[in-house]
Amino acid sequence: MQLLEERIRRDGKVYDGDVLKVDSFLNHQIDVGFLCTLGKEFYRLYRDSGVNKILTVEASGIGVACLTAQYFGCPVVFAKKSKTSNIGTDVWSAAAHSYTHGTDHTLVVSKSYLGAGDRVLILDDFLANGCAAKAMLALCAQAGAQVVGAGIVIEKAYQKGGDDLRALGLRVESLARVASMSPTEGIRFCD
Numbered sequence: 001m002q003l004l005e006e007r008i009r010r011d012g013k014v015y016d017g018d019v020l021k022v023d024s025f026l027n028h029q030i031d032v033g034f035l036c037t038l039g040k041e042f043y044r045l046y047r048d049s050g051v052n053k054i055l056t057v058e059a060s061g062i063g064v065a066c067l068t069a070q071y072f073g074c075p076v077v078f079a080k081k082s083k084t085s086n087i088g089t090d091v092w093s094a095a096a097h098s099y100t101h102g103t104d105h106t107l108v109v110s111k112s113y114l115g116a117g118d119r120v121l122i123l124d125d126f127l128a129n130g131c132a133a134k135a136m137l138a139l140c141a142q143a144g145a146q147v148v149g150a151g152i153v154i155e156k157a158y159q160k161g162g163d164d165l166r167a168l169g170l171r172v173e174s175l176a177r178v179a180s181m182s183p184t185e186g187i188r189f190c191d
């Protein structure tokens with residue numbers, strides 16, 4: 001998506017450790033109008049898929065998920081990060097590794113908000129190694145919910161997450177795909 005690539009080039013900052021910061025519009029300060037534009041694009045891509053729920057992970061996915069959900073007219077469920085694996089029986093749970101924090105945690109979603117009959121669009125701000133998305137897939141599998149696909153704002157295509165998810169047969173739609181990035185060379189997008 002041209003508009004998004006331009007915004008990333010303008011406002012994105014590349015840090016050592018393969019981290020792209022887009023805090024000024026996506027996941028710290030939120031440019032609501034701009035994220036609505038991204039939401040409309042996700043809606044265009046998935047409007048025929050019968051989505052009745054959007055699933056994301058706290059905290060950085062929540063903004064774009066909510067602004068997308070308004071076009072689908074569906075609720076957003078965000079998986080909560082729990083430090084303990086000792087959790088109750090009223091939740092679905094899956095282990096995940098945090099890319100940015102380097103820590104392990106358990107993602108939990110109440111059984112009240114995800115179940116059989118749900119048609120889920122997984123949404124996240126970034127796709128890197130695919131841990132967050134795979135944990136969300138596991139939550140949906142436990143719940144018996146059907147996943148129609150994943151919507152990703154920025155896929156770092158040189159990392160393995162996108163390939164892994166597509167190899168599982170999952171539809172993955174990324175609005176911007178980074179081919180390479182470095183603090184010195186800047187950002188290059190896939191064609």
Ligand code: 5GP
Pocket residue numbers: 018019020021022027057060061097098099100124125126127128129130131132133161
């Ligand atoms: P994955 O689980 O696919 O390895 O990483 C995706 C998650 O890690 C996303 O939910 C996102 O919050 C975070 N993440 C991964 N790469 C980046 C990055 O380059 N910048 C930022 N800001 N977050 C990232």
